[in-house]
Amino acid sequence: MSDDPAQDSKLTRSKRRWAEEGKFLTGRAARQEAERLPPGQHLVKNWPVLDLGSQPQINLSSWRLDIVGLVDNPISLNWEAFKALTQSSLTTDIHCVTTWSRYDNRWDGVTTQDLLDLVMPKDNAHYVMLTSFDGYTTNLPLADFAAEDAILATAWEGTSLTREHGGPMRLVVPHLYFWKSAKWLNRIEFLERDKAGFWEKNGYHMRGDPWSEERYS
Numbered sequence: 001m002s003d004d005p006a007q008d009s010k011l012t013r014s015k016r017r018w019a020e021e022g023k024f025l026t027g028r029a030a031r032q033e034a035e036r037l038p039p040g041q042h043l044v045k046n047w048p049v050l051d052l053g054s055q056p057q058i059n060l061s062s063w064r065l066d067i068v069g070l071v072d073n074p075i076s077l078n079w080e081a082f083k084a085l086t087q088s089s090l091t092t093d094i095h096c097v098t099t100w101s102r103y104d105n106r107w108d109g110v111t112t113q114d115l116l117d118l119v120m121p122k123d124n125a126h127y128v129m130l131t132s133f134d135g136y137t138t139n140l141p142l143a144d145f146a147a148e149d150a151i152l153a154t155a156w157e158g159t160s161l162t163r164e165h166g167g168p169m170r171l172v173v174p175h176l177y178f179w180k181s182a183k184w185l186n187r188i189e190f191l192e193r194d195k196a197g198f199w200e201k202n203g204y205h206m207r208g209d210p211w212s213e214e215r216y217s
């Protein structure tokens with residue numbers, strides 16, 4: 001955290017803005033308490049694998065997370081630098097647009113809020129575009145990316161994330177359909193205007209809220 005009061009007040013402003021946007025968009029906490037399983041979903045106990053078909057093998061020595069676009073502190077993190085960031089654990093549900101949901105997945109990694117504190121999005125940043133090592137892209141509003149329970153996960157149930165599930169690192173945004181949770185994440189770009197990612201160009205919804213069944217556009 002910076003000692004510079006100007007930075008801190010800007011961070012406070014940004015956090016207040018994300019919170020306001022989040023509240024405006026969702027009112028999530030109360031609703032999820034009432035209806036944990038979104039409409040049209042069924043529960044599974046296993047964890048299905050879904051992707052475009054190529055599961056990239058990424059050596060930790062060549063792994064990078066690049067943060068670009070509308071941020072005060074663009075940065076390219078190597079694995080050591082990423083693991084040196086504040087590490088958190090949280091337990092969340094998964095909701096896939098193909099109608100399966102899985103409760104209580106325990107993740108370890110870096111929360112998106114801790115990452116945002118580091119890179120400091122500019123006031124005109126409203127969306128993020130995620131790009132992965134397999135070429136996959138997906139877009140989401142910054143307010144959703146900044147959710148309290150969104151995490152850049154490196155472990156599931158206490159063991160390193162497997163390659164098929166996006167290891168060494170994937171995003172998890174629990175309150176949106178799982179296609180927004182980019183596996184093998186490589187790049188986060190902060191944008192002023194929304195831009196369609198892979199599935200979004202192929203008819204999926206720009207936001208993807210499971211409780212509103214935002215499956216297709």
Ligand SMILES: Nc1nc2c(c(=O)[nH]1)N[C@H]1C(S)=C(S)[C@@H](COP(=O)(O)O)O[C@H]1N2
Nearest residue numbers: 048049050051052132136165179181182183
């Ligand atoms: N890089 C990448 N991330 C991705 C995908 C992909 O093809 N490539 N598929 C998405 C889709 S459609 C889903 S449902 C989830 C599946 O994650 P899982 O295989 O760990 O269940 O990953 C999402 N993230």
Ligand SMILES: [Mo]
Nearest residue numbers: 050096097179
């Ligand atoms: Mo999916």
